[in-house]
Amino acid sequence: MRTYLMLRFVPSLAAAALLATACQDSRPLTSVARKPSFWAGPPPNCPAGKWTGGGRIDPPSNYDAVDEPSGGQPPRYSDGLPPMNGKVTFGFNVFLATDGDGRCVVEKGEIQVNHHPAKTSWHVSIHHGVDDFDNAPVFAAVFPDNSGRGFCVVVGLPESFMTARVNGNRGFEKVQFEACDNDRGERQNSRTDAMRWRAAGSASGDAGDTGLTYLTGGNIVEHGS
Amino acid sequence: MNGKNMHWAHRLAALGLLVGLTAGFAVVGAAQSVAGQAYSTYVNTPLGSSGQSPLAVLPAVSGTDGAEADAAGDALSVAGVLSSDFLNSITSGEIGTGETGAQSTASAASVNILNGLITADEVVANVMSSAAQDGASSNADGSTFTNLVVAGTPVTSGDGPVGPNTNISLPGVGYVVLNEQIPSGDGVATSGLTVNMIHVYLQSLVGGVVDPLTGRTVGGTLQTTGEVIVGSASSTVTR
Numbered sequence: 001m002r003t004y005l006m007l008r009f010v011p012s013l014a015a016a017a018l019l020a021t022a023c024q025d026s027r028p029l030t031s032v033a034r035k036p037s038f039w040a041g042p043p044p045n046c047p048a049g050k051w052t053g054g055g056r057i058d059p060p061s062n063y064d065a066v067d068e069p070s071g072g073q074p075p076r077y078s079d080g081l082p083p084m085n086g087k088v089t090f091g092f093n094v095f096l097a098t099d100g101d102g103r104c105v106v107e108k109g110e111i112q113v114n115h116h117p118a119k120t121s122w123h124v125s126i127h128h129g130v131d132d133f134d135n136a137p138v139f140a141a142v143f144p145d146n147s148g149r150g151f152c153v154v155v156g157l158p159e160s161f162m163t164a165r166v167n168g169n170r171g172f173e174k175v176q177f178e179a180c181d182n183d184r185g186e187r188q189n190s191r192t193d194a195m196r197w198r199a200a201g202s203a204s205g206d207a208g209d210t211g212l213t214y215l216t217g218g219n220i221v222e223h224g225s
Numbered sequence: 226m227n228g229k230n231m232h233w234a235h236r237l238a239a240l241g242l243l244v245g246l247t248a249g250f251a252v253v254g255a256a257q258s259v260a261g262q263a264y265s266t267y268v269n270t271p272l273g274s275s276g277q278s279p280l281a282v283l284p285a286v287s288g289t290d291g292a293e294a295d296a297a298g299d300a301l302s303v304a305g306v307l308s309s310d311f312l313n314s315i316t317s318g319e320i321g322t323g324e325t326g327a328q329s330t331a332s333a334a335s336v337n338i339l340n341g342l343i344t345a346d347e348v349v350a351n352v353m354s355s356a357a358q359d360g361a362s363s364n365a366d367g368s369t370f371t372n373l374v375v376a377g378t379p380v381t382s383g384d385g386p387v388g389p390n391t392n393i394s395l396p397g398v399g400y401v402v403l404n405e406q407i408p409s410g411d412g413v414a415t416s417g418l419t420v421n422m423i424h425v426y427l428q429s430l431v432g433g434v435v436d437p438l439t440g441r442t443v444g445g446t447l448q449t450t451g452e453v454i455v456g457s458a459s460s461t462v463t464r
Contacts, residue, residue, distance in 0.1 A: 050289065050290070050291055050319070050321075051291075052291030052292070052293065052317050052318065052319035052326075053317060053319075053326075053328065054293070054315055054316070054317040054328040054329070054330060054353075055328055055330065055351060055353065055367060056330065056349065056351050056367040087347070087349065087384070089313065089315065089330045089332060089349065089351070090315070090330075091293045091294075091295055091315035091316065091317040091328070091330065092293055092317065093291045093292055093293035093317055093319070095291075110293045110294075110295070111293075112293065112295040112313075112315050114311075114313045114315075114332065116311070116332065116334070116347060116349075119310075119311045119334065121297055121313060123295070168297060168299075184323065184324075191366070215366075215367070216351075216366060216367040217351040217352075217353065217364070217365070217366030217367020217368065218328045218330070218351060218353050218366075218367060219326045219328050219353045219355055221291075221319050221321055221324050221326050222321075223289055223291060223319045223320065223321025223322070223323075223324065223325075224289065224321075
């Protein structure tokens with residue numbers, strides 16, 4: 001229930017979780033012992049990181065259990081959020097940078113996620129380093145995944161998560177997005193990329209966690225390196 | 226040709242090769258592009274019309290940039306032709322040093338076409354195109370129909386795919402193509418795919434004469450007089 005409550009009411013209480021993730025992000029990625037098999041140039045890092053993609057997941061099918069805890073991410077449902085199952089379509093584009101304190105932030109980005117069974121849509125819009133809907137910075141982390149196949153980005157770290165607009169004008173709520181590029185530098189020809197979405201549900205009534213899930217279709221590309 | 230001339234000839238050849246390769250790479254680099262668009266519905270019939278809606282078009286992408294565009298609508302109704310709700314269109318694309326890609330998704334729920342002739346709880350069109358050093362390709366993985374019924378016959382039970390370019394006749398109306406796929410590109414440097422999940426072609430017999438004995442029309446040609454599209458997604462890459 002901890003993160004569920006944090007997402008809904010007290011996001012600042014998640015400082016410890018942020019610290020853990022931030023430490024993960026600050027680890028020199030070049031020192032990672034297990035080099036991803038899909039290797040294209042230098043490993044992605046926060047500054048100058050560019051991530052784009054879209055497609056579809058169908059949780060709980062195609063669960064990426066091995067990679068889910070990568071980067072200190074909590075196992076699905078462990079924080080009290082209920083399962084968010086069924087068709088989820090999405091599209092996103094985020095550009096990363098570091099703020100004055102050296103923390104990884106989203107400089108600009110757009111994220112659209114639709115949960116079809118509940119007919120819920122979320123949209124996140126970030127410009128000049130702040131969320132359009134709450135004027136707060138959006139923190140991010142980049143890390144290699146546990147399977148050694150690629151890298152992941154989490155957008156909306158627990159310090160403040162990020163605020164999404166719900167169904168156009170129904171309201172706003174806290175959310176978190178994660179995407180993994182597991183065929184980095186190669187043509188997308190398998191369903192190895194993965195996505196995860198967590199929503200507080202305070203405005204949508206559609207609280208939930210998809211868990212990290214392989215794409216049914218689509219593609220996720222880290223293209224900043 | 227003496228040895229000295231051959232030496233210079235080799236140098237010139239090497240220089241020419243270098244210039245050629247450099248120019249070639251420059252051309253390849255400059256030619257990289259991505260495109261995408263998605264829309265949930267399109268209606269063009271004598272009974273009523275509605276443009277591609279909600280329409281998401283990928284903005285121009287250059288360098289190692291990327292972009293996303295989306296559009297949504299609560300509901301759409303063209304009387305007697307189409308009603309639907311929870312309409313969503315998304316497209317995104319990126320140019321990278323290793324991989325270039327575009328992906329688009331369009332969906333529509335509670336679909337009712339021509340007063341119940343075709344119904345579906347939901348339709349999702351999902352395409353992606355990707356190019357890297359080893360070639361270019363596209364697919365429509367993730368494109369499905371939920372509880373699709375055509376002319377009273379269930380086509381899918383629950384959420385499932387239908388084979389590409391499945392053509393079903395609609396007597397007196399025309400025909401429908403399910404999961405209509407229109408590929409493009411050479412599969413080496415370019416690839417693209419458009420998927421129209423439901424594409425209804427309205428047809429009328431034009432010309433011909435009525436046989437006074439049978440009352441049937443004889444002769445004439447079938448002409449398309451309108452169309453309805455639900456769930457259209459396109460993506461294209463050039464490397």
